[in-house]
Amino acid sequence: MNRRKFIQSTTLAAAAAGTSRLWAQAAGSGDRERQDIYRHVDSHQDDHLSKLRQYLRQPSISSTGEGITECADMVRRFMVDLKFTEVELVQTPGHPVVWGHYDAGARKTLVVYGMYDVVPIFRPELWEVPPFEARIVDKPGLGKALVARGTGNTKVPFRALLNAMESILSVRGELPINVMCVVEGEEELASRNIGVAVEKHRDKLKTGDACLDPKYLQNEQGLIELTLGAKGNTYLHLECSNERRGIGPSGGSSSRFSALFGNPAWRLVEALSTMVDNDGLNIKIEGYMDMHRLLPEDLELIDAMLERYDPSVLLSDAKASNFLPGLSKRDILIRYMLTPSFNISGIRGGFVDEDGRATRLPGKAFVKIDCRTVPELDHRQIVPLVRAHLDKHGFQDIGIRVFGSYPYFKTSYRNPQVQTLIQTYRNYGHEPLLFPLRASSGPYGYHFTDPPLSLPFLYGGLGHAGHFHAPNEYVIIEGEGNLASLPEVEKFYVDLIYDFAAGPERPGKS
């Protein structure tokens, strides 16, 4: 397809899919400036799409380092081009964080969280297009999609927000708000060094009113799934080894010796069985569940969700046959979002060839446990509680390694900045589904929501994206039905910026 024709068709599609209402509203309010910005967005789709593709075509795989330096520099130039007053590559022990400050001298300040890294191409043979070419592919029932690694997660929403800023700047000369960008290159490595940049610019960040994480939030049905936080995660490695026990062969041996030494795999099984029962659902570690609270506000949101949301979609998300028997829809949502876990991600010891046969006494066995934390589990208590539990039950020799630990974070839907965001959605005809917490964990949010910054955290954006971390990751750029097309996605960000500018300041900001 010829590019100009494409832009025309997306503009038309967007108009057909709800933008008309917005145009009417903006026109009705006499807001000529906003109309000029919308027109700029529409007339610059060619350039905006080109900028998305430039960003997508730059690999930036944090786990291998491929393209990281170049991509960080590209993000830096994005900000320079937008006349940010301060742009810096903050060096860390890992990949750099791009810091950008646009100081308009405005009353309100939006902190934008971003990530420029992506996960690797795990199974290249399953991609229908090359993962770093950013081709456009038809997705019947959804629309036209841009397919590339990093599209939805999260290069397109981030660049779409910058495109919106660019249109505002082109028409208006400056943004109506101050902006601070913190764009990390290690989100896929559990955001292990973002704290360096947050700490470095703490005093400025404290002046923010909210933190925005640009995301495509429409599900396949077009509903906005707006989450208000994310679970924490503490990742443990528990190991029982003959070396640590001081008994038996540290490298393993023939199993004929097992009765002389005991078996570290059995010992680990026994220790684990004291910690959890009921298929892993009942956590028996002393003190662990005592921290758990089902907050009335969260339950209120779940009850509200149930009117419009059928949790049975989670079965297809997980590619699962059935839930545990006897769960009500409400139970399912509570378990999905608000229930602590102490999950075996993996367990291994000895000879593990599935179809093989070898008689071994393992030298050690280990288990990898992920603890997803929800209100009001204090992630810093997990290791001490597990240690005390193991010691109390006689397993002093079982070692604990911590591979990472960060807290859950959440913002109340009553927060005025969240209400502003919800209102912007309503202006686009969307009543968001409010999820109290993402079921998956978020390793960076707490840097912004916890003291000293204490910012409300907003995921935000129109549009539909899918296949994160999987082959053929995509965003829809020309949506069918009520799925937003790229121009509408950008206009939404324009409006969010204006609505945010007009909304209340954060109390207590310094």
Added chain:
Amino acid sequence: MNRRKFIQSTTLAAAAAGTSRLWAQAAGSGDRERQDIYRHVDSHQDDHLSKLRQYLRQPSISSTGEGITECADMVRRFMVDLKFTEVELVQTPGHPVVWGHYDAGARKTLVVYGMYDVVPIFRPELWEVPPFEARIVDKPGLGKALVARGTGNTKVPFRALLNAMESILSVRGELPINVMCVVEGEEELASRNIGVAVEKHRDKLKTGDACLDPKYLQNEQGLIELTLGAKGNTYLHLECSNERRGIGPSGGSSSRFSALFGNPAWRLVEALSTMVDNDGLNIKIEGYMDMHRLLPEDLELIDAMLERYDPSVLLSDAKASNFLPGLSKRDILIRYMLTPSFNISGIRGGFVDEDGRATRLPGKAFVKIDCRTVPELDHRQIVPLVRAHLDKHGFQDIGIRVFGSYPYFKTSYRNPQVQTLIQTYRNYGHEPLLFPLRASSGPYGYHFTDPPLSLPFLYGGLGHAGHFHAPNEYVIIEGEGNLASLPEVEKFYVDLIYDFAAGPERPGKS
């Protein structure tokens, strides 16, 4: 070294190491025939060694099939050359079994068990010589060694027995006993098809007086470690899978779904914890330990062993630091040889990269259990007991696969055929250590010891061998101290044949 010089030197070394006593005895008894045979053995060492090497240079790896056909044919030709009256390759669903019958019309019949297969070369880089060249290497403190895969396990002792027969035949014209050879090519695959040949020749085998398994039985100190049987083994694979449960993602998923489905790895851990405790040493499966008996005769042998055998050598065998605390030497031997096990050979589920971090809900988890059986555990009861235990504890969904199951076997040291063997050892100045049972399992013995054959089973041979299944597998062919050299090994077999011929018949043989 020039070959002739080598033979001379081995003959001298053998004479120095104890053969002189034997010569004196044979000469003293006026047994000129035996002296002629010894001389034949000595004067044909060049040829005998060449035959060992021919056999060792023929690879015969049962797990891959490499060289199996050629090696089976070589063993067949060995028997043809020895004028066996009946030689046959018994075809099985796997590798053929070589059957040979030498019918001397004698009063006594010796069944010889053999195996012509070997395990693969797992780590070729650790071999100091090519594993199928059969080179001679100095082993300080032990002597000169023939190093090759399959030396000790078991090509050299088998061929040395045939060499002994050849010398008897050359001097005497015929053997003083009847011989039936059953030489399988799948011992390293748990002897899965030897039963085909045993069944085919059952009526002849029932006329046997004993079954001999030629082995190099001297340990590094020169002591004869004569075991009177071997443990059985039942190898189980227990699996808990979402597919079988009908709940959750059969292929696994992100762990954010864990509370909706439960976790098959946790479920497996919980099931296992009901079966065993105390580091795997206390088996709680209902009915399992009720079958166990410590037989007075076995305890008698252990008490006798303790006068001459320090079980702390097992620490170095296992490359282990310490035994479980508080075990007496007697406890150690009882646990090593006479205690049932229900051992985790391996356990695996989910994400098992030791140093990695991934949050997964496993789709399944499995454990591989080896049950070493001792008197009087009936291996056929194990699966029904485990199934009943799992069902009783609510784990009907945990599946059991049986990868193999065979019983223990043993012969009383009071058996007259065993006493004949012991006397032959005494004639060579050795008082064997009698182990009631090999700690490792033996997958073929029961075919001979159980009805309908009911043969006494004799491991037998002089000489020292080591590194079975490991790099640089060897036998000593020119021993230092009291380690037998090849001529003495062969003469021992000559004497064993004569002593067996002169000994009592098996009562009840048909």
